[in-house]
Amino acid sequence: MRSQERHRDVAAYALGVLDEADAFRFEDHLMECPRCAADVTEFGPITRQLLLYRRSTPQFVHPMTQPGPRLLDRLLSEVGARHRAGRRRFLCAVAATVAFAVAGPGLVVLAGGGESAVRIDATDARSGVWAQVTAEDYTSGSQLELKVKDGAGPRTCRLVIVGTNGSEETVTTWSVPRHDARELTMQGSSSLHPDQIARYEVRSSDGEHLVTLKSR
Structure with missing residues (x-):
């Protein structure tokens, strides 16, 4: 090639x-x-939206199906509802972080609006890699934000989710520049909800475990 x-x-x-x-x-x-x-x-945000579309579209829907006349109204209503819910979650999250901190190393829970965002961070003593995952619960699963600091590049890495049932799912892949420990931020999504996730693992492309973030 x-x-x-x-x-x-x-x-x-x-x-x-x-x-x-x-x-x-x-x-x-x-x-x-x-x-x-x-x-x-x-390409992370685009990939995430395509995954969400695939998971929310019934398999029997033909790819050339035309939208109905009320589709736009429903979409606008849903967007408005999400914006209102997002603002409520943000205000409740601010209040929650001022009012209390949840005990436990590296684990913070931001609660509000009947939903929650869970943030976990960890540093691996052997590899020196630091990572932070923020997971927010959605109808179709989880929306994820990953932040990584890794000064041992160049190498290609991936975030793997391990479910409570033992299943594994690769969420996102990225490349670490040569000897660059600056923070990298990636977006992704999973079909698993946060309470169905046992841990998050950052691995190199050759399978080396770089850091593990336990959600429970």
Whole structure:
């Protein structure tokens, strides 16, 4: 695969449609191409929205189905409701953080509006990698924000969710620049709700465990 072709594979890699062999070769390319590493990170919100669409669309819906005349009204109503709920959650979260802190190392719970956002952070003494995960419960599962500091690059890493039932799900993948310990932020989503998640693991592309964040 020539260099220019690798650049064009950014979108396919971020959306998870490359086959295993091409994905492996592209991960090698990511370790030496800051441009592609940045592009993969920027695709995070798009990938998340596509995953949410896939999970919320019944399998029997034909891909060429036309929207009904009341679809726009329903969408606008839902957006308005989410904005109002988001503002309520923000105000309650501020009040909660001022009023109390939840006991336990690295664990903070922001509660409000009948929903909660859970934030966990940890540092691995062996690898030196620090990570923080914020998980917010949604109807379709969880919305996640990951922050990582890792000065041992270049390498490609991924966030893996381990469910309480032992299942594993890769949420997002990114490339760590060479000897750069600045904080990286990624977005992702999971079909599991926060209370169905046992732990979060940051792993390198070759399977090395870099840091574990336990949710319970």
